[in-house]
Amino acid sequence: MSSGIERIAVVGGGLIGSSMARLFVENGLKVTIYEPDKAARGRLDQTMRGWALGSRVPAIHAELEAALCGAQFVLEAAPERLPLKQALLKEMEIFLAKDVVIATATSSLLVSDMQVGMVHPNRLVAAHPFNPPHLIPLIEVAGSESTSEEALATTYGLFKAIGRRPVRLKREAIGHIANRLTSALYQEAVHIVSSGIASVADVDDAVRYGPGIRWAVMGPHMLYHLGAGEGGYAKYLKHLGPTQEARWASLGKPRLDDSTRQMLIDGVNQEAAGRDIEQLCADRDQGLLAILQALAALNNEPLNEGIQ
Amino acid sequence: MSSGIERIAVVGGGLIGSSMARLFVENGLKVTIYEPDKAARGRLDQTMRGWALGSRVPAIHAELEAALCGAQFVLEAAPERLPLKQALLKEMEIFLAKDVVIATATSSLLVSDMQVGMVHPNRLVAAHPFNPPHLIPLIEVAGSESTSEEALATTYGLFKAIGRRPVRLKREAIGHIANRLTSALYQEAVHIVSSGIASVADVDDAVRYGPGIRWAVMGPHMLYHLGAGEGGYAKYLKHLGPTQEARWASLGKPRLDDSTRQMLIDGVNQEAAGRDIEQLCADRDQGLLAILQALAALNNEPLNEGIQ
Numbered sequence: 020m021s022s023g024i025e026r027i028a029v030v031g032g033g034l035i036g037s038s039m040a041r042l043f044v045e046n047g048l049k050v051t052i053y054e055p056d057k058a059a060r061g062r063l064d065q066t067m068r069g070w071a072l073g074s075r076v077p078a079i080h081a082e083l084e085a086a087l088c089g090a091q092f093v094l095e096a097a098p099e100r101l102p103l104k105q106a107l108l109k110e111m112e113i114f115l116a117k118d119v120v121i122a123t124a125t126s127s128l129l130v131s132d133m134q135v136g137m138v139h140p141n142r143l144v145a146a147h148p149f150n151p152p153h154l155i156p157l158i159e160v161a162g163s164e165s166t167s168e169e170a171l172a173t174t175y176g177l178f179k180a181i182g183r184r185p186v187r188l189k190r191e192a193i194g195h196i197a198n199r200l201t202s203a204l205y206q207e208a209v210h211i212v213s214s215g216i217a218s219v220a221d222v223d224d225a226v227r228y229g230p231g232i233r234w235a236v237m238g239p240h241m242l243y244h245l246g247a248g249e250g251g252y253a254k255y256l257k258h259l260g261p262t263q264e265a266r267w268a269s270l271g272k273p274r275l276d277d278s279t280r281q282m283l284i285d286g287v288n289q290e291a292a293g294r295d296i297e298q299l300c301a302d303r304d305q306g307l308l309a310i311l312q313a314l315a316a317l318n319n320e321p322l323n324e325g326i327q
Numbered sequence: 328m329s330s331g332i333e334r335i336a337v338v339g340g341g342l343i344g345s346s347m348a349r350l351f352v353e354n355g356l357k358v359t360i361y362e363p364d365k366a367a368r369g370r371l372d373q374t375m376r377g378w379a380l381g382s383r384v385p386a387i388h389a390e391l392e393a394a395l396c397g398a399q400f401v402l403e404a405a406p407e408r409l410p411l412k413q414a415l416l417k418e419m420e421i422f423l424a425k426d427v428v429i430a431t432a433t434s435s436l437l438v439s440d441m442q443v444g445m446v447h448p449n450r451l452v453a454a455h456p457f458n459p460p461h462l463i464p465l466i467e468v469a470g471s472e473s474t475s476e477e478a479l480a481t482t483y484g485l486f487k488a489i490g491r492r493p494v495r496l497k498r499e500a501i502g503h504i505a506n507r508l509t510s511a512l513y514q515e516a517v518h519i520v521s522s523g524i525a526s527v528a529d530v531d532d533a534v535r536y537g538p539g540i541r542w543a544v545m546g547p548h549m550l551y552h553l554g555a556g557e558g559g560y561a562k563y564l565k566h567l568g569p570t571q572e573a574r575w576a577s578l579g580k581p582r583l584d585d586s587t588r589q590m591l592i593d594g595v596n597q598e599a600a601g602r603d604i605e606q607l608c609a610d611r612d613q614g615l616l617a618i619l620q621a622l623a624a625l626n627n628e629p630l631n632e633g634i635q
Contacts, residue, residue, distance in 0.1 A: 034556075127570055149537045150554060157537030184536035186529040194574050196525050196533040200512050201547070202574040207511035208547045217504050221494040223546020225504040228492035229457045229465030231546070234539030236614035238531020239509070239516045244595045245608050246458060248342075252595045253588075260583040262435055266502050266510040267580075275568040280561075287552045287560045300553050305625060306544035313621035317613060 022173070022180040025049060028090035030107065032063040032079065035124050036096035038152040040077050041070055043094075045153075046181035050077040053086035083107075087114040092177060094146065096124040104133050112138050120170045122146035126198060130191050131163035141167035144174045146185075147195050154307045159195040161188035182321070200239075210271025212286060213279045219286025235310055330481070330488040333357055336398035338415065340371040340387065343432050344404035346460040348385050349378055351402075353461075354489035358385040361394035391415075395422040400485060402454065404432040412441050420446050428478045430454035434506055438499050439471035449475040452482045454493075455503050459608075462615045467503040469496035490629070508547075518579025520594060521587045527594025543618055 025048060029040045032054030043050045054060045060079050067076055080086035087093065093115065097107055104123065111121060117139045123130070126147055134140035144162050149155040158178040162171050171187065178185040188195060194202060208222050217225070233242055240252070247255035273279060291299060315322045333356060337348045340362030351358045362368045368387050375384050388394035395401065401423065405415050412431065419429060425447045431438070434455055442448035452470050457463040466486040470479050479495065486493040496503060502510060516530050525533070541550055548560070555563035581587060599607060623630045 127574075149541075155537055155540060157533060159533065159537075184532060186525065186532045186536075188525050188529070189523055192519070192524045193577050196519055196530055197537040199519060199574065199578065200515050200530075200534060201538050202571060203515035203578050204508050204512040205547050205551070205571065206575045206578070207508050211500070211504055211507060212548075215497055216500045217494065217496050219548045221496070222504055222508075223549050224492060224494050225465060225467065226508060226542050226546040227544060228494075229463055229467075229505040230509050231539070231542030231544075232463060232615055232618055233457075233611070234534050235543035235618055236535060236539075237611055238534040238539070239513050240520075240527045240591060240595050241531050241598060241607070242611075243513070244599070245604060245611060249604055251604055252592050256583060256588045256591065260588065263510055263513060264583055266435075266507065267514045269501050270507065270511050270514070272575075275564060275572055280564045280568065283548060283564065284560050287548050290549060291552070296553060296557055296559055299549070303541070303544055303550075303553060306622065307540055309621040309625045310540055310543055310618050313617040314614065317617045 022177040024091045024173075024177050026051075026089050026091050028053065028087050028093045029077070029096060030083070030086070030093060030111065031096040031098070032059055033096065033098070034150070035148060035152060036094070037063055037066055039094050039096060039124065039148060041067075041072070042153050042181065042183075044072055044075050044077060048181075049075075051086045051088075051090065052077050052079045053081075053083050054079055055081060055083075057081070083110055084114045087111060090115070091119060092173070093119060093121045094124060095121055099125060099127055101128055101132055104128065105136055108133060108137055108143070117142070120144060120173045122174050124148060127194065129163065129193065130161065130166060134163060134165055140165045142170050144170045145191065145195065146174050146178065147197075149197060151304060151307070154304060154311065156182070156184040156311075157197060158183045158185040159188065159197060160185050161191045161195055163191050206273065207270050209275065209279065209283065210273040212282060213273045214271055218289070219283060220290035223290060235314075330485040332399045332481075332485055334359075334397050334399050336361065336395050336401045337385070337404060338391070338394065338401060338419065339404040339406070340367055341404065341406070342458070343456060343460060344402070345371055345374055347402050347404060347432065347456060349375075349380070350461050350489065350491075352380055352383050352385060356489075359394045359396075359398065360385050360387045361389075361391050362387055363389060363391075365389070391418055392422045395419060398423070399427060400481070401427060401429045402432060403429055407433060407435055409436055409440055412436065413444055416441060416451070417444055417446075425450070428452060428481045430482050432456060435502065437471065437501065438469065438474060442471060442473055448473045450478050452478045453499065453503065454482050454486065455505075457505060459612060459615070462612060462619065464490070464492040464619075465505060466491045466493040467496065467505060468493050469499045469503055471499050514581065515578050517583065517587065517591065518581040520590060521581045522579055526597075527591060528598035531598060543622075 027043050027048050027050050029036045029052045032052045040050050120142050122144045130145050147159040149157045160175050175185045243255045244252040335351050335356050336359045337344045338361045340360045348358045428450050430452045438453050455467040457465045468483050483493045551563045552560040
């Protein structure tokens, strides 16, 4: 599948920007990266050497104009500060033809707020990846009321074409879909620890050896559709809907105050059992890759579809 | 690893009871099942023929006394109605030596409520499996203040010995750990649909292609420990704790009223795209098995540890 896009500029060379750049390059796209910070450029260069991209390695630019030159699509992955992003968008528009879509990887800002001051706000779309972005297939595509259908369709089509799993929101929302769900779960994960029901390690184990395995296969609605036998979701909601509502009423409202934070930090250190962040990230990514490979093999799909 | 237990009685031959019986048999234990309903016994017999257990197939009894005879451990998986469970527990105690532990698979009742009227309440423990129980490794072990440490340790040890992943709660709580977390996520999954942010299918896709894959590898606390680079959970909580609290405040409070239910049912039917419940369950279980095999291979663990 081809999206027609061949040249992409990535604005911001941090964790998200560099991961997305890698993803684009691995799918046959030509990529440039804008990173104004000298130290950050050094780190980025170092990181990319480890990827063995050969001659396809993206060009890193310290000047926005040079990075945007010839780009048919822009991924903005600058720090999550609204004034910074607004200023950057205004500057980007100087160097871009008006039909070039800008997708922002923002996780917590609204497209409508970022569009303030843009000359062509209709081109701005949120395209939110999930960490680590080169492994997790989800891309959440969302626009404000000012975003054009074309910009949304172009963004969706591009990510679909490179083997990602884009989903399209009907309207913008803080945290899009996945981070809203993650936050809802996390609120209770904090409450269970802070109210003395279970330890941090046991909460984490309850997820990874329990519902987590199911959520890697199906989402919450479909799982309940299968949770009531032949009667499906209608039967589930009729018989167990009241149990859900009762449980909702029993969920906690914790605060992340100093003592709660300390309890969480102590708990996670105990769970880590001496493994440092680097080791734990490697463990995580190995597990993710094993699952992605297993599911791809099951569904007879390539792990990473090329864009051609 | 051996727990010392060789004979187990399963009380209730429905979905959970039969799955747990299968698990025990496959791990070398001798199992009897009590199922008072004639039609249910017929279905159970049919189900068990499909498992090819040969001579190890559990004996199904219509009389409680016969099913409990010689049992060293009892798993109670009767319907989730408190008066029924209370009456059943009283009757079970007539036929059991006082040191035989009774583990209840209850998902939504409290051990302390079920202990009312028991002669030896200290033997009652919750041992909650997750659906489908023969695949999902989690067993949540919880007791009330009247439950003995011995009963908790015996139950934990038994499930550990047959290759499950038991976690022990520090105190009882409605929904234990995993269903509390699942409910919290589900509440927002309903809200996102009912407030028009996204469709049922897109919510489900956002989970399975996004955070779901991570939750099959690590729990929510550990994932945030890894979400802030070298600074770990302390840095995450300091810098992104306020974002979490802001998102918590923005989560929805939906009701499962008639129009919301219809919206959810229509959405899941669209997502199912003609696949019936049987097909979808087969798809789910195939996916779960692929993931469990991949993670077992990665960790050099057998898929299902024998009890010997």
